[in-house]
Amino acid sequence: MRSLVWFRRDLRVVDNRALFEAAKASTGGVIGLFMITPAQWKEHDDADCKVRFWLDNLAKLSAGLNKLRIPLRIEICDSFADLPTKVLKFAKKYKCSSLYLNREYEVNELRRDDDVAKACERAEVAVHRFHDRVFVPPGEILTKEGKFYSVFTPFRRVWDKRALDYIEMCPKPKKQTAVNIEPSPIPSEIRGFDFTDFRDDLWQAGEKEAQARLQKFSKKIADYNEARDIPSINGTSLLSPYLAAGVISPRQCLVAAVAANRGKIAGGGGATTWISELAWRDFYTHVMVACPRVSMHQPFKLRTRALKWRKSEKDFEAWKLGQTGYPIVDAGMRQLNRTGWMHNRLRMVTAMFLTKNLLIDWRWGERYFMKNLIDGDLAANNGGWQWSASTGTDSVPYFRIFNPFSQSKRFDPDGTFIKMMCPELSDIPKSALHDPKKLSASVKELSLDYHDFVVEYKEGRERALKAFKSLG
Numbered sequence: 001m002r003s004l005v006w007f008r009r010d011l012r013v014v015d016n017r018a019l020f021e022a023a024k025a026s027t028g029g030v031i032g033l034f035m036i037t038p039a040q041w042k043e044h045d046d047a048d049c050k051v052r053f054w055l056d057n058l059a060k061l062s063a064g065l066n067k068l069r070i071p072l073r074i075e076i077c078d079s080f081a082d083l084p085t086k087v088l089k090f091a092k093k094y095k096c097s098s099l100y101l102n103r104e105y106e107v108n109e110l111r112r113d114d115d116v117a118k119a120c121e122r123a124e125v126a127v128h129r130f131h132d133r134v135f136v137p138p139g140e141i142l143t144k145e146g147k148f149y150s151v152f153t154p155f156r157r158v159w160d161k162r163a164l165d166y167i168e169m170c171p172k173p174k175k176q177t178a179v180n181i182e183p184s185p186i187p188s189e190i191r192g193f194d195f196t197d198f199r200d201d202l203w204q205a206g207e208k209e210a211q212a213r214l215q216k217f218s219k220k221i222a223d224y225n226e227a228r229d230i231p232s233i234n235g236t237s238l239l240s241p242y243l244a245a246g247v248i249s250p251r252q253c254l255v256a257a258v259a260a261n262r263g264k265i266a267g268g269g270g271a272t273t274w275i276s277e278l279a280w281r282d283f284y285t286h287v288m289v290a291c292p293r294v295s296m297h298q299p300f301k302l303r304t305r306a307l308k309w310r311k312s313e314k315d316f317e318a319w320k321l322g323q324t325g326y327p328i329v330d331a332g333m334r335q336l337n338r339t340g341w342m343h344n345r346l347r348m349v350t351a352m353f354l355t356k357n358l359l360i361d362w363r364w365g366e367r368y369f370m371k372n373l374i375d376g377d378l379a380a381n382n383g384g385w386q387w388s389a390s391t392g393t394d395s396v397p398y399f400r401i402f403n404p405f406s407q408s409k410r411f412d413p414d415g416t417f418i419k420m421m422c423p424e425l426s427d428i429p430k431s432a433l434h435d436p437k438k439l440s441a442s443v444k445e446l447s448l449d450y451h452d453f454v455v456e457y458k459e460g461r462e463r464a465l466k467a468f469k470s471l472g
């Protein structure tokens with residue numbers, strides 16, 4: 001019996017449940033398949049850097065699979081709609097009697113997999129689907145009333161107990177019977193995507209790289225509570241692109257964190273806080289599955305649909321380019337534009353600035369992030385944006401609006417990060433970076449080429465409060 005493993009955002013050999021199960025069950029060899037779907041990726045706003053990162057990881061995956069005598073074949077199929085025919089045709093061509101895959105939970109992906117499964121099963125190709133992407137399967141953490149948790153803290157309490165049930169990793173897949181099929185070459189270009197600015201110095205591909213990052217981070221995980229909010233240092237794991245592409249499994253991360261935490265999942269300290277971040281990742285996926293409208297451009301809090309967002313293309317452009325006149329906001333946006341990644345503290349600051357101070361629709365920002373992030377993930381990105389815009393699950397009230405100057409004073413006190421991203425401010429004394437009046441005076445005095453405030457802080461804040469208050 002020969003099996004087909006369809007890889008998607010699970011680009012790894014180690015601890016990959018679908019691959020492991022296929023390798024365990026097959027007697028006539030295993031073939032890997034990856035479908036390049038350019039039109040669908042465009043429709044989903046997948047970033048150029050993310051697609052390029054997928055390709056780099058496919059090359060590593062193909063080499064790893066080859067050692068197990070599993071060829072990785074790559075096919076192009078513009079949209080999800082054509083996949084049932086295409087996957088089935090592929091399975092038949094290579095005489096595969098089973099299809100193995102890890103589940104994905106976004107609306108289009110769920111529908112895609114159901115359609116492929118139906119087509120295969122009709123043609124007597126058995127389909128085996130596995131839960132692998134988050135710890136606890138969506139729908140399994142429910143309140144006493146059988147509802148999903150819409151607030152993180154009680155979710156986390158239950159998650160702590162349940163996640164350990166899913167922590168066991170898969171052993172390394174065994175070497176397969178040779179199938180005499182060549183692996184496909186990895187394309188270096190994909191129609192519609194531009195890889196010229198990709199930072200391969202920052203984002204090296206492969207499971208080895210992901211594991212090295214995890215090991216390095218595990219050694220300093222105890223400092224995470226203090227270090228995680230300081231953008232000028234590497235105080236976080238920088239694993240999000242690898243988790244998003246499935247180059248590392250969440251289980252591998254949790255095992256390392258629990259080991260660093262003397263075998264405990266909770267109990268305070270840096271490791272516990274980091275485990276919380278993994279739980280947030282699960283939480284937003286669970287919310288997306290329980291409430292699919294959030295992934296279809298709808299707010300979680302329905303009453304916020306009536307909010308009158310400003311449609312200022314000019315202000316949006318200033319935000320996108322990092323030209324708002326607010327140093328910490330500009331530094332964050334420039335980090336995103338230059339590297340394809342942004343520090344979590346700055347994601348919150350920039351997202352709140354757009355949706356509150358500029359009163360621009362969170363969906364505009366969500367889309368811009370998705371189009372530029374190497375770790376773009378629908379559930380996490382949507383969750384982060386709706387949190388910042390006060391339209392989401394969070395209980396934080398709308399009147400909590402970050403003051404960008406207090407944020408930079410707290411998290412970039414010496415202006416190290418700001419000056420790295422905004423070199424035109426290098427000669428400004430640090431106190432002026434965190435004080436609007438001193439900033440304007442210094443910019444004038446030193447004749448710096450730095451932008452005026454896109455909106456005065458107080459004016460923007462009051463405009464946002466008024467708009468939210470009018471919702472009643």
Ligand SMILES: Cc1cc2nc3c(=O)[nH]c(=O)nc-3n(C[C@H](O)[C@H](O)[C@H](O)COP(=O)(O)OP(=O)(O)OC[C@H]3O[C@@H](n4cnc5c(N)ncnc54)[C@H](O)[C@@H]3O)c2cc1C
Binds near residue numbers: 342373380388
């Ligand atoms: C507006 C906004 C948009 C965001 N968009 C994304 C996105 O598209 N993809 C993404 O992976 N994360 C997103 N995040 C969450 C978070 O900013 C990143 O996961 C984090 O900055 C990645 O860096 P790291 O790997 O060093 O994180 P670490 O601090 O080392 O955390 C470890 C892992 O936990 C997960 N994680 C951490 N924080 C969160 C969170 N708040 N929500 C969900 N998962 C989390 C990530 O997988 C991360 O790699 C967003 C946050 C905000 C506020």
